[in-house]
Amino acid sequence: xxxxxxxxxxxxxxxxxxxxxxxxxxxxxxxxxxxxxxxxxxxxxxxxxxxxxxxxxxxxxxxxxxxxxxxxxxxxxxxxxxxxxxxxxxxxxxxxxxxxxxxxxxxxxxxxxxxxxxxxxxxxxxxxxxxxxxxxxxxxxxxxxxxxxxxxxxxxxxxxxxxxxxxxxxxx
Amino acid sequence: xxxxxxxxxxxxxxxxxxxxxxxxxxxxxxxxxxxxxxxxxxxxxxxxxxxxxxxxxxxxxxxxxxxxxxxxxxxxxxxxxxxxxxxxxxxxxxxxxxxxxxxxxxxxxxxxxxxxxxxxxxxxxxxxxxxxxxxxxxxxxxxxxxxxxxxxxxxxxxxxxxxxxxxxxxxxxxxxxxxxxxxxxxxxxxxxxx
Amino acid sequence: xxxxxxxxxxxxxxxxxxxxxxxxxxxxxxxxxxxxxxxxxxxxxxxxxxxxxxxxxxxxxxxxxxxxxxxxxxxxxxxxxxxxxxxxxxxxxxxxxxxxxxxxxxxxxxxxxxxxxxxxxxxxxxxxxxxxxxxxxxxxxxxxxxxxxxxxxxxxxxxxxxxxxxxxxxxxxxxxxxxxxxxxxxxxxxxxxxxxxxxxxxxxxxxxxxxxxxxxxxxxxxxxxxxxxxxxxxxxxxxxxxxxxxxxxxxxxxxxxxxxxxxxxxxxxxxxxxxxxxxxxxxxxxxxxxxxxxxxxxxxxxxxxxxxxxxxxxxxxxxxxxxxxxxxxxxxxxxxxxxxxxxxxxxxxxxxxxxxxxxxxxxxxxxxxxxxxxxxxxxxxxxxxxxxxxxxxxxxxxxxxxxxxxxxxxxxxxxxxxxxxxxx
Numbered sequence: 001x002x003x004x005x006x007x008x009x010x011x012x013x014x015x016x017x018x019x020x021x022x023x024x025x026x027x028x029x030x031x032x033x034x035x036x037x038x039x040x041x042x043x044x045x046x047x048x049x050x051x052x053x054x055x056x057x058x059x060x061x062x063x064x065x066x067x068x069x070x071x072x073x074x075x076x077x078x079x080x081x082x083x084x085x086x087x088x089x090x091x092x093x094x095x096x097x098x099x100x101x102x103x104x105x106x107x108x109x110x111x112x113x114x115x116x117x118x119x120x121x122x123x124x125x126x127x128x129x130x131x132x133x134x135x136x137x138x139x140x141x142x143x144x145x146x147x148x149x150x151x152x153x154x155x156x157x158x159x160x161x162x163x164x165x166x167x168x169x170x171x172x
Numbered sequence: 173x174x175x176x177x178x179x180x181x182x183x184x185x186x187x188x189x190x191x192x193x194x195x196x197x198x199x200x201x202x203x204x205x206x207x208x209x210x211x212x213x214x215x216x217x218x219x220x221x222x223x224x225x226x227x228x229x230x231x232x233x234x235x236x237x238x239x240x241x242x243x244x245x246x247x248x249x250x251x252x253x254x255x256x257x258x259x260x261x262x263x264x265x266x267x268x269x270x271x272x273x274x275x276x277x278x279x280x281x282x283x284x285x286x287x288x289x290x291x292x293x294x295x296x297x298x299x300x301x302x303x304x305x306x307x308x309x310x311x312x313x314x315x316x317x318x319x320x321x322x323x324x325x326x327x328x329x330x331x332x333x334x335x336x337x338x339x340x341x342x343x344x345x346x347x348x349x350x351x352x353x354x355x356x357x358x359x360x361x362x363x364x365x366x
Numbered sequence: 367x368x369x370x371x372x373x374x375x376x377x378x379x380x381x382x383x384x385x386x387x388x389x390x391x392x393x394x395x396x397x398x399x400x401x402x403x404x405x406x407x408x409x410x411x412x413x414x415x416x417x418x419x420x421x422x423x424x425x426x427x428x429x430x431x432x433x434x435x436x437x438x439x440x441x442x443x444x445x446x447x448x449x450x451x452x453x454x455x456x457x458x459x460x461x462x463x464x465x466x467x468x469x470x471x472x473x474x475x476x477x478x479x480x481x482x483x484x485x486x487x488x489x490x491x492x493x494x495x496x497x498x499x500x501x502x503x504x505x506x507x508x509x510x511x512x513x514x515x516x517x518x519x520x521x522x523x524x525x526x527x528x529x530x531x532x533x534x535x536x537x538x539x540x541x542x543x544x545x546x547x548x549x550x551x552x553x554x555x556x557x558x559x560x561x562x563x564x565x566x567x568x569x570x571x572x573x574x575x576x577x578x579x580x581x582x583x584x585x586x587x588x589x590x591x592x593x594x595x596x597x598x599x600x601x602x603x604x605x606x607x608x609x610x611x612x613x614x615x616x617x618x619x620x621x622x623x624x625x626x627x628x629x630x631x632x633x634x635x636x637x638x639x640x641x642x643x644x645x646x647x648x649x650x651x652x653x654x655x656x657x658x659x660x661x662x663x664x665x666x667x668x669x670x671x672x673x674x675x676x677x678x679x680x681x682x683x684x685x686x687x688x689x690x691x692x693x694x695x696x697x698x699x700x701x702x703x704x705x706x707x708x709x710x711x712x713x714x715x716x717x718x719x720x721x722x723x724x725x726x727x728x729x730x731x732x733x734x735x736x737x738x739x740x741x742x743x744x745x746x747x748x749x750x751x752x753x754x755x756x757x758x759x760x761x762x763x764x765x766x767x768x769x770x771x772x773x774x775x776x777x778x779x780x781x782x783x784x785x786x787x788x789x790x
Contacts, residue, residue, distance in 0.1 A: 007723060031608050034726065035752035037737045044741060073720045073741045085724050085735065085752070089608065089624050096630065099724065118388035119611030122760050139386040145438040145789055146315075147280055154314060155446055162314025162443075233413055237440055237786045238465035238546060240417070241509065245535075248528035263413035278789070281418060281439040284410050310458070315443040334546055 009083075009099040014110055017102055021084070021116040030086035030098060033113070036123035037083045038131040041076040042157040078103040082110055082133055109136035130155040218354065225269070225295065226348035228257035232268030234288065236275025239302040242334040243274045251337035256344065265291040270347075271324070272340075276304035277317040289324045295357050299343055300326045303333045325358035377603040377620065377648035382767045383610065391763040393424050393432040402426055410439045416513060416778070417785030419759070428770045433763050437756075440789040448749045452715025453479055453553065456746060460736070461547040463751060464787040466509050469495075469502035470729035471787075472551045474736035475749070477632065478725040479553040482718045482740055483690060489634075490681040491555030496633045497568070497671035498538070498550065499727075500664040504575070505534040506730035507657045507664075511582060514654070514779040518595050520586055530578050533571055540564050553716075554691045555684030565676055572669040579661050596651040600765040600777035603648055610764060611757045614732025615660065616781060619653035621646035626728040638670045650780040657782075660730075690716045715744030731755055731782055753787035 012020045024030040084100040104110055112135045113120045125144040127133045132153035135141055143150060152159055235243055246253050253259055262268040265288045277285055289298070300320050303309035306329040308318035320326060327350065330343035355361075384391050393403065404425045410418040418439035424432030444463055448456040460475045461468035473495060480487065487495075508527040515523035535545040540561055542548025550557050586592045602612070607620040617624055625642040627635040643659035645652035684691050692711055693704035710716075720742040726735040732754030739748040758781040765777050 009722075032613075033611055034613075034733060035724070035735050035737065035750070037724075037748075037750040037752075039722075039739050039748040039750070041747075044747075083722075083724075083737065085737065089622065097724070097726075114388065117611065118383050118609050119757055119760055121388045122756060126756075140390065143438075145441045147438070154443060159446075160314070161312075161446060161450055163308070163312035163316075164318055166312065234411060236418055238462055241465060241546065244509075244512075244524075245528060245532065247524075248532065249525050250529070250532050276440065276442055278439055278441050280441065281410060284439070288411055310462075311442050311447060313443040313447055315441050336545065 007097065007099060009101050011101045011103070014102045014104055014108065017100070018111050018113060018116065020100060021113045024086060024098065024100065025116055028098075029088040031117075032087040032089050033117035033119050033123075034085040034087050034097075035083075036120060036127055037085070038127040038133050038155075039081050039083070040079065040131060040155065040157045041081065042079055044076050045073050076103070078105045078108075080104045080106070080131065080133060082127060084113070104133065106132070107134060109134040111136055112138040114138060129153070132156060219352070222352050222354060226351045228260075229269045229297070229348070229351075230260050230262050230267065231258055231270040231272050232265050232288065232292065233261045233263055234271055234273055234285070236273070236277065236281070237304075239274035239305070239334045242337055243272055243301065243340065246337040246340050251341060253341065253344065256348070258344070265289075266293060268292055269295065270297050270299065272299045272301050273305040273320045273324075273326075274301040274334075276309060276311060277320050278315050279317055282317050282323055285320070286323050294359075296359070297327045297347060297351070297357050298324050299340075299347060300329045301340055301343070302335055303331060305329075306331065309333060325362045327358045377601050377646075381603070381606050381609070382601075382764050383606055384763050388610070389435065389760045389763050391431070391433040391766055397426060397431055403431065405432075413517075416783055419778070419783065419785055419788075421762075421774075421778075423771070423774070425771060428772075430766055430769050430771055430774055433766050433774075435759055435762055437759065437785070437788050440785050442786075442790065444790045445749050445751070448746055450745070452744045453718055453746060454711060454715055456749070457552065458547065458549045460751065461549065462786060463753065463790055464729060464731065464734065464755070464784050465546065466506040466784050467502055467730040467734070468547050469499045469551070470727050470734050471751070472549065473499055473633075474725050474727045474729075474734050474751070475738075476551045476553055477727065478723050478736045478738040479718060481723045481725060482721050482738065483553065483687075484719075485554055485685050485687060485690060487555045487685055488682045490560075490675065490678045490683050491685075492634050493671050493675050493678070494541075494556055494560060494683070495551060496635065496638070497668055497675065498541070499633075500667045500671070501534050501537060501568075503664045503730045504661050504668075505531050507661050508534075510657060510730075510779075510782045511654075514776075514782075515586065515592075517775050517779050518592065520589070520592060523582065523585060526578075526582060526585065530575065533574075537564070537568055537571060540567060552684065552691070554687060555682070557684075559683050560675070565672055568668065568672055572665050572672065575665045576662060579658060579665075583658060593651070595772070595776055596649065596654060596780075597647075598649050598651075599769060599773045600650045600653075600780055601648050601767075602761060602765050606764055607648075607761070610761045612732065612761055613754055613757070614728070614730070614782075615653050615656045616732065616758055616761065618642065618644045619656045619780075620648040626726055626733060630726070632725075632727060638667050640664075640667050650776050653780045653782075717742060717744055718746075726752070729754060731758065731784065731787075734787075751787070751790060753790060755781075755783035755785070756788045756790075758783050759788060 082102050086098050088096050102110060110133055112124055124135045124138055128135050128141055129143040129145055130153060247259050271289060300306045305320045308316050328343045328347050330340055332339050406423050406425055408421040408423060410420045420436040422434045423430055444459055448459050460471040464471050508531045512524040512527040538548055539545050541564060542550040602620050604621045607617050623644045628642050640663045643656045645656055688707050693708055697704040698708055718740045720740055722739040724735055724737045726733045734754055735752030737750040738746060741747040
């Protein structure tokens with residue numbers, strides 16, 4: 001459990017996610033699942049941090065801001081994080097929002113929370129589609145935003161942005 | 173095909189650059205148009221046909237995103253396009269003449285777009301409204317078609333993000349002027365498939 | 367005409383969320399075998415879908431027995447694009463997601479950046495942001511009203527609503543330079559000072575708007591066709607709405623009193639006086655009434671913001687932190703530090719400390735959330751937007767239990783989805 005910027009994050013093991021979710025929903029009143037966000041931390045801490053920044057490899061002339069102390073962001077435990085943003089509706093005096101977080105590696109499945117919050121259906125499909133998080137136990141795990149036969153998971157860090165070089169008029 | 177002297181756009185009373193520079197001579201647009209005009213040899217009947225084509229060119233509903241809202245604004249009473257006879261946005265492409273592609277076209281949407289274009293009957297025109305339809309806009313990525321002229325031949329591009337309703341009307345008026353001047357629709361100039 | 371008594375009885379018994387897939391209305395097996403089903407594709411280009419929504423509908427006669435939604439026809443890779451740009455350059459992107467409620471999108475992203483930076487915005491900026499967000503809410507509800515009425519056949523409403531909408535867009539153009547997608551909110555406050563003449567024009571608008579809403583209601587509130595096509599349709603009980611993650615007018619139309627402006631106030635919503643309309647019926651008509659009342663409440667908020675803002679002439683409109691905020695242009699000619707800071711902020715971008723935040727705001731469609739992960743660098747590491755329309759579409763299958771195909775149009779319209787934010 002940690003608190004930052006006024007938000008509480010609870011990190012659980014992947015296998016116990018459904019148990020934690022059910023506990024939060026039934027005992028703590030977090031009936032509302034606002035969002036499931038997946039994030040890819042490939043390349044985290046490669047270069048650049050806040051303030052006077054540096055890299056573990058020292059100064060780099062191509063990055064002018066590496067002229068200072070070396071300070072790197074906190075390393076992350078695994079490559080992907082899946083955050084469940086929960087909300088407890090109604091007037092409360094305690095914490096109304098909480099973030100339930102699990103960490104997974106590539107290919108590690110995350111149990112689905114559709115039975116706990118039905119709204120997780122499309123959110124999990126999106127996490128699978130765009131990030132490639134394997135969700136186990138999902139009734140309808142198909143791609144949702146990309147085409148059915150799309151290869152690759154676009155929002156991953158190793159997937160290129162695509163597009164094409166900009167052409168200027170007057171050049172051939 | 174007559175032996176008339178080459179007529180320039182200006183001879184029709186049209187201006188390609190409607191901006192501030194007084195005394196600017198005919199530009200590249202007019203050169204190209206001049207060659208076309210020579211090749212076309214307009215007659216009075218054709219002129220009448222073109223005139224009537226512009227007077228009730230019905231657009232097809234193809235609003236995709238933000239530009240669609242500005243396209244809807246063009247229909248409302250302030251920027252009325254009913255005065256051009258165009259407020260009847262047809263739902264069926266078979267009944268429409270003009271396809272205003274308003275909004276960003278994802279690759280997934282490209283196939284339906286092409287299908288709608290094919291279902292329209294000749295003569296048909298395409299206005300690529302906004303930066304995203306003209307060139308992909310601010311989204312240069314794996315998902316957005318970088319310009320709708322990749323899949324349909326476009327007559328007019330209207331810049332803006334989103335273009336003001338007046339800008340869209342300017343585009344529509346220029347299209348009307350092009351048609352009246354006898355310029356063929358884009359599919360005849362550039363080929364249907366690109 | 368009879369008005370339904372507003373008692374606390376449940377909208378329907380139990381839950382209507384389809385199982386096992388909550389978002390797909392499944393055809394009962396017995397019906398499938400009878401061979402009378404017609405599968406129709408309401409394709410991405412259809413006159414009655416808000417943008418590019420594709421519904422695959424199975425009909426038994428006129429009744430909808432199976433429904434599945436296919437989205438992704440407007441997927442624009444916003445989140446990935448924003449990772450490529452610096453924080454300052456990424457600000458124009460969120461507006462284009464929910465292109466009707468664009469100010470709320472910008473606000474969520476900018477608030478998230480400010481939360482990570484722990485940056486205090488001056489009160490003039492706070493109140494102006496509130497004013498613009500409320501104007502945007504009115505504008506979004508006007509477009510909703512126009513298109514929902516258009517689809518049900520009340521075509522004149524389109525012209526009436528867009529008349530007011532143009533006035534609001536004129537106000538937005540007065541401050542931001544463009545009608546839509548003004549990138550007027552910046553990290554730290556507003557991009558520029560409020561131009562003179564704005565208060566007068568805005569005051570004229572707030573004086574006129576309540577009578578405009580009266581006009582809309584006169585057009586449609588007692589119209590028998592409208593009532594028959596909206597009452598009792600698209601029922602969604604409070605428990606189902608919460609389970610399906612609904613928020614905004616859809617949730618409030620189902621009887622749940624939850625509004626982020628009241629319960630988790632951001633900006634200065636705890637200092638203004640407004641009511642939150644809630645209706646218990648859970649049908650299309652309830653959502654319509656909620657939105658109409660919200661327009662009136664938003665006008666009240668705008669008037670109160672104007673009262674406060676008129677006393678703030680000459681105050682700063684953006685924070686003072688030169689590491690984040692661009693210096694005023696006049697200084698660039700005289701001060702070397704300003705020039706350097708301007709250069710660094712524009713080319714490399716300001717750095718946002720490491721961390722992750724989730725900031726929800728009340729957009730016209732519901733809870734619009736922005737989850738930002740920063741690695742301390744000049745570019746966002748991960749930006750994820752919680753789009754209320756994405757979630758609202760999930761409720762289509764539940765709302766559609768035993769509905770006819772004409773009702774489907776009304777129901778999908780009442781959920782007020784904007785496909786730009788669904789597909790992101």
